[in-house]
Amino acid sequence: MSAGDMSGALLEITDLSLEFRGRGGTVRALEAVSLSVRAGEMLGLVGESGSGKSVTAYALLRIMDAAAHVTAGQAWFRGTDLLGCDAAAMRGVRGRGIAMIFQNPRAALNPVVPVGRQIMVALRHAGVAGGARAAALALMDRVHIADAARRFEALPLELSGGLCQRIMIALALAARPALLIADEPTTGLDVTTQAVIMDLIAETAREAGMATLLITHDLALAGEQCDRIAVMHAGHVVEIAATAAILEQPRHPYTRRLLASMPQGKMALTELRPIPGGLPDLRASLPPCRYAARCERHAADCDAGPLPRLWQDAHFIACRHP
Amino acid sequence: MSEAVARRSPLRHLLQENKLTGVAVGLFGLLVLVALLAPSLVPHDPLATNAAHSVEPPSAQFWFGTDEVGRDVFSRTMVATQLDLGIALSAVAISFAIGSVLGAACGFFGGWLDRITARLVDTLMAFPLFLLAMAIISVLGNSTANVVYATALVNLPFYIRMARAEAAKLRGSGYIEAARLAGMGPAQLLTAHVYPNILPPIMVQISLNLGWAILNAAGLSFIGLGVRPPVAEWGIMVADGASLIVSGAWWVSLFPGVALMLTVLCFNLIGDGLRDVLDPRRVT
Numbered sequence: 001m002s003a004g005d006m007s008g009a010l011l012e013i014t015d016l017s018l019e020f021r022g023r024g025g026t027v028r029a030l031e032a033v034s035l036s037v038r039a040g041e042m043l044g045l046v047g048e049s050g051s052g053k054s055v056t057a058y059a060l061l062r063i064m065d066a067a068a069h070v071t072a073g074q075a076w077f078r079g080t081d082l083l084g085c086d087a088a089a090m091r092g093v094r095g096r097g098i099a100m101i102f103q104n105p106r107a108a109l110n111p112v113v114p115v116g117r118q119i120m121v122a123l124r125h126a127g128v129a130g131g132a133r134a135a136a137l138a139l140m141d142r143v144h145i146a147d148a149a150r151r152f153e154a155l156p157l158e159l160s161g162g163l164c165q166r167i168m169i170a171l172a173l174a175a176r177p178a179l180l181i182a183d184e185p186t187t188g189l190d191v192t193t194q195a196v197i198m199d200l201i202a203e204t205a206r207e208a209g210m211a212t213l214l215i216t217h218d219l220a221l222a223g224e225q226c227d228r229i230a231v232m233h234a235g236h237v238v239e240i241a242a243t244a245a246i247l248e249q250p251r252h253p254y255t256r257r258l259l260a261s262m263p264q265g266k267m268a269l270t271e272l273r274p275i276p277g278g279l280p281d282l283r284a285s286l287p288p289c290r291y292a293a294r295c296e297r298h299a300a301d302c303d304a305g306p307l308p309r310l311w312q313d314a315h316f317i318a319c320r321h322p
Numbered sequence: 323m324s325e326a327v328a329r330r331s332p333l334r335h336l337l338q339e340n341k342l343t344g345v346a347v348g349l350f351g352l353l354v355l356v357a358l359l360a361p362s363l364v365p366h367d368p369l370a371t372n373a374a375h376s377v378e379p380p381s382a383q384f385w386f387g388t389d390e391v392g393r394d395v396f397s398r399t400m401v402a403t404q405l406d407l408g409i410a411l412s413a414v415a416i417s418f419a420i421g422s423v424l425g426a427a428c429g430f431f432g433g434w435l436d437r438i439t440a441r442l443v444d445t446l447m448a449f450p451l452f453l454l455a456m457a458i459i460s461v462l463g464n465s466t467a468n469v470v471y472a473t474a475l476v477n478l479p480f481y482i483r484m485a486r487a488e489a490a491k492l493r494g495s496g497y498i499e500a501a502r503l504a505g506m507g508p509a510q511l512l513t514a515h516v517y518p519n520i521l522p523p524i525m526v527q528i529s530l531n532l533g534w535a536i537l538n539a540a541g542l543s544f545i546g547l548g549v550r551p552p553v554a555e556w557g558i559m560v561a562d563g564a565s566l567i568v569s570g571a572w573w574v575s576l577f578p579g580v581a582l583m584l585t586v587l588c589f590n591l592i593g594d595g596l597r598d599v600l601d602p603r604r605v606t
Contacts, residue, residue, distance in 0.1 A: 061503055095505030107496035112519050121514045125506055168500075175504065 009036035009076075010179055010211050011060075011098075016073030016083070018059055025283040029055050030235045031290075033073070037179060042205060042212040044222030044243070046258070047232035050279050053215045056232075057181045059083070061098060062090055078178065096126065099172035101201075103184040105164035109156040115167045116140065116152030119174060126175035139170040143200060162193040166200065173204060180205060183215045198225055219258055223247050231255050234279050234290040236306070240316040251311060251322035253297050289319070297321045343595025349588040357404040366394035368401040368554045377571045387573035389562055398554040399577050405555050406585070409466065410535040413473035414528055420474075421481025422517075422524055428482065429489030430516050431508065436486070443479045451476040455538060459547045469548035473538050477531055484527055488520035522600040529593035533586035540582055556582045 018030040030052045037043045045053045058064050060075050060082050075082040077097060080089055102108045110118055119136040128135050133152075140148035143166040156164055165185060172180055182201055186194035202225045205212045216222050222229050223243055230240040231252065239252040250256045257275040277294035280286055288305040292298050301320055308318040366384075372392030380387045386395035428436040446454070458472040492498055492515070501515050540557030542548040549555040551562075556578040563574025 063499060063503060091505050091507060093505070094503050100500075100503050102496070102500065104496065108500040110497045110501075110515050110519065112522070113515070121510075122504055125504065125510060171500075171504065 008039055010039045010078070011037040011213075012074075012076045013056070013060070014074050014076075016056065016059065016075065017071045018055060018073075019069055019071055020065065020067045021069060022067050027282045028235060028286070029068075029282060030059070033232075033235070033237050035230050035237055035240060037211050037213055039178070040206075040209050040211055041227040042202065042214060042225055044214045044216060044226035044229040045232060046216060046219050046222050046229055048217055048279065050234075050282075051232040052235040053232050054183055057100070057183055057213065057215055060181070061094060061100065095122075095175040095177065097177055098179045098181060099175060099177035100181040100183065101165070101168045101172050101185050103187045105161060105168040106156050108168055109164060111156055114153045114155060115159065115164075116148075116154075119167070119170050122171045122174035128174075136170075139173060140167075142173070142204065143167075143170045145170075160193075161189050162197060165189065165197050169197075169200060169204060173208065176208065177210060179211045179213065181213045181215065184217070185214075186216075186221065194221070201225070220262055231258065234286075235282060236290055236318060237316070238291065238306075238318050241314065245315055251315060251317045252291075252319045253295050253321075254291050257294075291319075340595045340598060342591055343598075346588045346591035346595065349584065350592060353403060353407060353585060353588065356400055357407045360400035360403060364394075364397035364400050366397040368393065368398040369552055370394075377566060377574070379571075380573055386577040387571070389559075389574045390566065393552075395559070395574060395577050398559060399556070399581050402554040402556050402559065402578065403581065403585075405466070405549065405553065406536055406539060406582070409470055409473065409539040409549075410532050413470045413477065413535045413539070414531050416470070416474035417477040417481050417531070418524065418528055421478050422485045422520065425482035425485025426489040426512060426516050426520055429486035429491075430493060430512060432490075432493075439482060440486075443482050446476070446479045452538065452541065455542060456545070456547055459542060464547060464550055466549050469539050469542055472542070472548075473535050476538070477535065480527060480531065481524065484524060485520050488523055489516050492516055492519055526593050526597045526600060529589055529596055533589035533593075536582065536585055536589070 013036065014034050016030055016033040017028070020027040020029055033052070033056055035043070035045075045056065047053050055064075055068075059068070059070060060077075062082065070083050073083060077093060080093060080097075082090070082093060085093075109115065113121075116133075116136050119139055120132040123132045123135050123139075137148050137152065140151065145151055145163060145166050151159065151163070156167070159167070168185075180201070185201060186197050189197060198221065201212065201214075204210070214222060214226060219229075223246070226243050228240065229243050229246045231238050231246070231254065233254050239246065239250070239255050241251075246255060247259065250259055254275075257273075260273050261275055263272055275294065280290055280293060287293075287303055289295070289302050291306075292302050295302075297319075299321055304320070306318040307320045308316070311317050311322070370393065372388070375384065375388045375392040377390055378384055378388045378392075384394050384396065386399060389395055389398075424439060428439045449457075455472040455476050458475060459468050462468040462471065498511060498515055501511055506514065539548065540555070540560070543555050543557030544561045546561075549558060551558050559578035560575045560582070563571065563576075563578075566574050
């Protein structure tokens with residue numbers, strides 16, 4: 001795969017709608033979500049809890065609750081529609097095409113198998129026949145685990161959260177995927193470790209020419225590493241643009257409030273400006289713009305729909321009054 | 323915090339946890355040694371009868387005395403170790419191999435395989451197990467191999483149930499999900515992630531089960547099923563001596579009985595020790 005080809009989309013999601021049907025009603029978790037990840041880039045998918053960022057990722061890899069139903073949309077990844085392909089094709093995509101790392105690395109590692117052996121299993125699965133042990137040690141080196149030979153036989157419980165996340169990254173790298181989905185990879189780690197792990201993800205992705213979809217609620221974190229950022233609110237993608245454009249010239253009112261709510265420098269707690277209101281109840285019937293109830297720019301014509309469009313050919317926005 | 327703790331070897335851990343377990347492990351080693359070496363070391367031929375020395379009490383020549391037909395009880399007791407241990411080990415090995423694989427698959431996948439297996443297991447467990455073993459041998463015929471099969475079959479439900487319950491607990495766990503996301507198929511998930519996790523509790527089951535299997539084999543022989551005389555086997559020997567106890571010849575039954583008791587006790591103690599070590603509530 002040529003990392004230089006930045007124009008071609010590696011993953012192209014179009015009009016993905018998904019709902020959870022349960023006894024309490026139908027939750028329309030995603031509505032007409034469209035976004036693309038280009039080869040080699042890091043795209044940040046940002047939004048508050050419940051905005052649908054993780055659901056989008058899980059829908060791509062089809063590991064969803066039985067109550068989840070994709071009602072519309074396609075997700076093309078290297079010639080395969082992830083939402084329509086059969087189980088065998090899906091297994092081929094998982095790991096080799098798209099790998100994923102999780103919020104709680106310790107829970108994602110088998111507690112009774114030494115971590116080095118888990119990497120060996122992943123390598124063998126990826127088709128590394130001989131010398132899996134040496135290859136596993138090399139991977140551990142690559143994610144900067146000091147003293148890899150000694151840590152090889154350690155159980156996940158004997159390692160710190162940061163080390164476990166490094167092991168997870170090594171596991172994800174084992175099959176040389178084209179796309180890495182990192183779902184809140186640094187939540188639960190302390191702040192200094194967070195930065196180190198984010199740098200590591202960015203570094204390994206760059207080295208491997210691997211695209212990354214970084215799912216996070218932390219706009220500042222996404223701002224540090226991502227090439228582009230997509231902002232989600234209540235199951236809608238409201239804005240997608242290059243990181244600098246999002247941080248310096250945000251267009252959507254929600255993105256602006258999100259930026260304003262970030263603590264900066266020496267700020268007193270009272271100076272923080274939280275976004276008024278909460279996410280709307282996704283079970284109720286919603287206005288075309290799901291941010292309308294919280295929006296300070298709300299106008300009468302907003303009920304005609306958020307008018308999704310490209311601003312100056314590069315800045316996607318779904319708002320009538322940017 | 324980021325330092326990997328140097329782990330103690332499981333065996334060492336087991337012995338340090340409980341002195342009694344250490345004694346039991348030592349005893350097990352001794353049993354294995356006797357089983358391997360006794361046939362070539364015992365002072366008398368275990369099958370040779372000697373009418374001149376019928377029912378003699380323990381003496382310098384016959385350490386454990388002699389039985390009705392003048393065979394040396396010491397030699398017979400020692401030689402029988404191999405047969406009794408062999409029956410128990412092979413029966414438990416069969417139940418473990420079939421039961422753990424089948425149970426793990428049932429618990430992990432569920433579905434029709436699980437439903438059919440669960441009904442079969444329920445049916446097996448509805449019989450009194452010893453009677454079931456007796457019935458199987460009556461049908462299959464009196465032989466050592468059939469004792470092994472019968473013992474393996476009546477133990478099978480316990481392994482299936484345990485493996486099934488343990489595997490079902492893992493179904494929704496994070497690392498299974500993660501492995502599935504890495505593209506692993508069902509067979510790989512079972513071998514790489516399910517099986518290693520269900521082994522520890524099953525090890526405890528194996529150890530406790532070995533004692534039960536020996537008792538089962540000896541019990542079958544005692545009532546005349548399974549291993550046939552004149553082969554030296556603890557159950558047969560206890561049966562041989564039972565009628566002599568009234569006339570005061572206690573040694574014919576006592577020594578094989580003690581050997582049987584010590585062996586069962588040894589396996590039970592090891593099982594208890596293993597349980598203490600492997601109990602998840604005690605893992606820090």
